[in-house]
Amino acid sequence: MREWTDEQDFDRFIQGDGIVEAGDRMPDQYRTEVFRFIEMHANSELFGGLCEHFWVSRAPGLHRKLAFLAKTQDEIGHAHLLYMVAADLGVKTRQQMLDDLFAGRSKFHNVFHYKTHTWADQIVIAFLVDAAALTTQQAVLKQCSYGPYRRILRRIVSEEGFHMRHGEEMLLTLADGTKIQREMFQVALDRWWEAVMHFFGPPTKPDDLLIRWRVKSETNEALRDKYVQKFVPMLHDYGFTIPDPYLHQDDSGRWVIGDIDWSALSSAQSNRGEDSAQRIARSLAAWNDTAWVRNILDRSTAGGRAA
Amino acid sequence: MSGPPYPDTAAVRRAVMQVNDPELSGVTIGSLGMVKSVVVADDGTAHIVLVPTFLGCPALAHIAHDVERAAISSGASAAVVVFDHQDPWSTDRIDSVARTALAGLGIAVSSATGTACPFCGSVSLDQISPVGPASCRSAHWCGSCRNVVEVFRDARAPLTSLPIPTRRMSYAHL
Numbered sequence: 001m002r003e004w005t006d007e008q009d010f011d012r013f014i015q016g017d018g019i020v021e022a023g024d025r026m027p028d029q030y031r032t033e034v035f036r037f038i039e040m041h042a043n044s045e046l047f048g049g050l051c052e053h054f055w056v057s058r059a060p061g062l063h064r065k066l067a068f069l070a071k072t073q074d075e076i077g078h079a080h081l082l083y084m085v086a087a088d089l090g091v092k093t094r095q096q097m098l099d100d101l102f103a104g105r106s107k108f109h110n111v112f113h114y115k116t117h118t119w120a121d122q123i124v125i126a127f128l129v130d131a132a133a134l135t136t137q138q139a140v141l142k143q144c145s146y147g148p149y150r151r152i153l154r155r156i157v158s159e160e161g162f163h164m165r166h167g168e169e170m171l172l173t174l175a176d177g178t179k180i181q182r183e184m185f186q187v188a189l190d191r192w193w194e195a196v197m198h199f200f201g202p203p204t205k206p207d208d209l210l211i212r213w214r215v216k217s218e219t220n221e222a223l224r225d226k227y228v229q230k231f232v233p234m235l236h237d238y239g240f241t242i243p244d245p246y247l248h249q250d251d252s253g254r255w256v257i258g259d260i261d262w263s264a265l266s267s268a269q270s271n272r273g274e275d276s277a278q279r280i281a282r283s284l285a286a287w288n289d290t291a292w293v294r295n296i297l298d299r300s301t302a303g304g305r306a307a
Numbered sequence: 308m309s310g311p312p313y314p315d316t317a318a319v320r321r322a323v324m325q326v327n328d329p330e331l332s333g334v335t336i337g338s339l340g341m342v343k344s345v346v347v348a349d350d351g352t353a354h355i356v357l358v359p360t361f362l363g364c365p366a367l368a369h370i371a372h373d374v375e376r377a378a379i380s381s382g383a384s385a386a387v388v389v390f391d392h393q394d395p396w397s398t399d400r401i402d403s404v405a406r407t408a409l410a411g412l413g414i415a416v417s418s419a420t421g422t423a424c425p426f427c428g429s430v431s432l433d434q435i436s437p438v439g440p441a442s443c444r445s446a447h448w449c450g451s452c453r454n455v456v457e458v459f460r461d462a463r464a465p466l467t468s469l470p471i472p473t474r475r476m477s478y479a480h481l
Contacts, residue, residue: 081457159440
């Protein structure tokens with residue numbers, strides 16, 4: 001267990017690429033900030049898994065169903081591991097985190113506050129949203145100061161890369177498909193582009209503690225820009241239109257997006273998005289529906305190992 | 308025989324062995340012991356037999372695709388990839404290169420003599436759940452260094468034979 005004499009001492013440790021371990025006597029505020037960040041990540045993985053799960057029975061063909069089943073397991077598995085790392089910080093127990101989530105008191109990513117109307121909406125989530133998530137996670141992994149989170153992220157990033165590959169394959173199927181398929185994707189892109197831009201969050205404040213303590217390595221706007229430079233040309237190449245009338249290239253060829261209206265993000269962040277209530281209700285139903293599995297495990301461990 | 312000179316089996320085999328596992332960066336399918344046989348026929352077609360680490364592995368189609376491309380880019384005229392479901396894969400097939408790469412990702416390989424934490428080496432890992440994010444790995448908690456660890460399971464061991472989590476003190480608070 002390590003201790004630091006004061007906040008400056010801790011800051012110097014972080015600036016010198018120090019890695020904080022679970023048993024260290026870290027500043028309370030660092031503990032709380034790291035906890036909140038991991039809790040939101042865990043919640044979002046859980047909602048991502050439930051979102052994928054919804055499409056298992058609806059996905060076209062056995063191959064896609066199998067892929068969605070596997071991705072559901074990945075995401076729920078990620079949530080499972082992240083909740084442990086979060087709970088170990090001692091701010092809330094896993095049960096408290098779940099209670100807060102089901103009661104609508106917690107945050108999860110904005111994209112899970114909206115309805116998926118069509119299969120193309122789900123492809124936007126599987127490709128464009130997963131790619132956005134991967135962009136932000138890679139930036140955290142680059143210099144994350146909290147060791148146990150950094151170690152899990154390395155695996156998560158590796159697996160999300162595989163998800164994206166699957167998402168891109170699905171997108172290509174629609175892009176190479178019939179006029180109806182292409183139109184379906186364009187409608188979905190029109191519906192989701194703003195939410196994808198919102199995903200990176202509003203401009204980072206100069207005194208952001210997560211940047212100062214090296215949980216995040218880059219500002220929200222830098223990550224959004226990185227994403228725009230990569231995905232705008234890609235979507236153009238596939239023949240789709242980005243729903244942003246002010247989108248243009250500057251003299252150096254960089255893509256510049258129009259001003260972002262943040263009102264939808266504020267509603268989503270306070271769990272007042274168009275689908276927030278249903279998503280939360282579905283997550284609680286999923287938790288209750290699987291109570292029998294937990295009961296069996298609890299009963300068999302009460303008397304030691306099951307035969 | 309007519310046609311261009313085709314590569315020998317060894318060259319194609321080398322290329323196939325180097326194909327990366329799509330979910331585990333830096334770990335090749337050769338190192339995981341998934342490549343059972345590679346034979347280049349007289350017409351230049353590479354016949355490749357792979358052993359999946361798990362029957363229902365969702366990455367199989369991607370692996371087959373990558374293997375086909377590797378075989379063709381190493382000179383084979385065509386490639387036929389078959390998965391062998393008779394010969395069960397086991398963790399014994401994972402070589403030391405893959406073991407090191409897996410440890411870097413926080414994944415240990417199950418061992419009858421005690422599975423060690425890839426971060427601190429402690430052998431007192433507590434299993435939390437028989438499957439984690441992937442069917443081929445179980446989730447564990449290391450009470451010594453307080454990290455989450457995944458363990459590559461032996462595909463031959465049925466799920467029902469795995470120890471049921473015994474809420475030990477190391478993670479009772481989680």
